[in-house]
Amino acid sequence: MTRRNINIFVILLVAFPFFYGGGAAAYDAFHPEADPVLEEKGVWSQTIYKSNSMASTEFRVWFPHPPEKVFELLIDTNRWKEIHSDYTDSRTMNLRQFNLVLEKKPASVKEFYELVGEESFPSYHGRQKGGVWTSYVFQRLNLPWPLSDRWFVIKIRNDESQAFQGEYRYDYKMFTGNGRELKGYWKLLPVKGKKGWTEFRGEYKVDPGMQTPQVLGKAIFRASIRRSAKENLEALE
Numbered sequence: 001m002t003r004r005n006i007n008i009f010v011i012l013l014v015a016f017p018f019f020y021g022g023g024a025a026a027y028d029a030f031h032p033e034a035d036p037v038l039e040e041k042g043v044w045s046q047t048i049y050k051s052n053s054m055a056s057t058e059f060r061v062w063f064p065h066p067p068e069k070v071f072e073l074l075i076d077t078n079r080w081k082e083i084h085s086d087y088t089d090s091r092t093m094n095l096r097q098f099n100l101v102l103e104k105k106p107a108s109v110k111e112f113y114e115l116v117g118e119e120s121f122p123s124y125h126g127r128q129k130g131g132v133w134t135s136y137v138f139q140r141l142n143l144p145w146p147l148s149d150r151w152f153v154i155k156i157r158n159d160e161s162q163a164f165q166g167e168y169r170y171d172y173k174m175f176t177g178n179g180r181e182l183k184g185y186w187k188l189l190p191v192k193g194k195k196g197w198t199e200f201r202g203e204y205k206v207d208p209g210m211q212t213p214q215v216l217g218k219a220i221f222r223a224s225i226r227r228s229a230k231e232n233l234e235a236l237e
Helices: 003-019 023-028 032-041 067-074 077-083 095-104 109-116 214-236
Strands: 043-049 055-063 087-093 132-141 150-159 168-177 181-190 198-207
Touching: 032 043, 032 055, 043 214, 055 214, 067 168, 067 181, 067 198, 067 214, 077 087, 077 132, 077 214, 087 095, 095 109, 095 132, 095 150, 095 168, 109 132, 109 150
Parallel strands: none
Antiparallel strands: 043 055, 055 198, 087 132, 132 150, 150 168, 168 181, 181 198
16 A cells, blocks of 8 residues: 555544544534533523524533433423423424415414314324424414514424434424524434433524514523423423
8 A cells, every 4th residue: 555545544544433423523513612511500502693583592401311211201292381381382283284274374373273173183193213204383482572472383303213322303494373483403312421311402593573682582592491401301300
C-alpha cells in the first residue's frame, strides 16, 4: 500500500464513526453545553424567535426511566389532558376524521367538535410496534394569555424502528387549528453513563398567529417545558 493510500485509509477510518452514528459524537452533538444543567435540574430549553411571531424552542430533559416506558407515556394522547395542566383537551383521531377536518376546515374549536362528534379511539390506534406508523391527534392548549385556548389538529410520524437500542422519534405537523403554524420533532435515547435513564430531546416551532412580546413568549415556553417535564416525571413514577 502506497503512502498516499495509507493516508486515505487513515482519514476514512477516523471519519467513519462520525458519518455512521458513532455513539458519543452523535449523542453529544445536540447542545452538549446543557449537560451541567441537566445534571443539576434534569431539564434545559432555549427559545429563539425566527420572526415577530414564529418561535423555535429546543429542549433536553432527563428521566430516570427506560426509553420504552417514556415512549408509552408520551404517545398516550388521550391522557395528555389528565397529565398536563396546559391541556384542556386531547384525543386520538382516525384517518377518516382527519380527512374530514381537512375537507371541511372548521373555523373554530366549536365547529371541530360538531364535525367529529364524540367518537373516540385508543391512544395507540394504528400503532405498529417496532415499525414506522402514522397517527392523528387533536390537542387544545390553555397557555397563559395571550396564548390561551390554542387548538391544533396534527399528523404524526412515529418511528419505533430503532427501539431495540432504546431510540424513538416523533415528527409532527399541524394541518388546521387557530394557530398559524406548529411543527417539530422529539426523540428518545438512552442517557450515556446513566443506566436505565432516558433523554427526551427535540425542537418545535410555533406561530400562534399573533405577535407577543418576545420576553413574555420566551418565559411562557420555558415555563411550559419545565412544567411538562415535571408532570411527565410524576406520571412515570
